[in-house]
Amino acid sequence: MLQLSTCQAFGTDCKDLVSMIQDPGAWPNFSTELDELQKLKSRFPEFSIVFIPRTENxxxxxxxxxxxxxxxxxxxxxxxxxxxxxxxxxx
Structure with a gap:
């Protein structure tokens, strides 16, 4: 039986993206995109994003x-x- 996960975990090699998500107020030029991201995040009970250097991935x-x-x-x-x-x- 297929079981769906309620947790969405992402890794990225973009430190700025992680910073934007953690402190959206510090990135006013991206407010529209960050608002859309917040809408998507709200659909999941758990959401995480972490920085992973390219050299490690x-x-x-x-x-x-x-x-x-x-x-x-x-x-x-x-x-x-x-x-x-x-x-x-x-x-």
Whole structure:
């Protein structure tokens, strides 16, 4: 049986994004975007976002670069890397 999680946890390599979410008042130029984010966050009982340096998340960084190279919208939700995605180089 499929069970949905009520917790949304995200990691990003953008320190500014984490700062914006933690202290939206300090980023008035992004108030419209942060208001939209607040609306989305309110739909989940639990929400977290943390900073993860690129050097500690090489696989995700490689996947993001590959996805950007497609020059079209790419949507994928899953727990594993799709078989049609080229594998990132191993360190």
């Amino acid at each position: 090489v696989s995700s960084d490689s996947l993001a670069k590959i996805a950007r190279s497609f020059h079209r919208n790419l949507y994928y939700i899953g727990c594993s890397i799709p078989v049609w995605f080229p594998r990132p180089p191993q360190a």
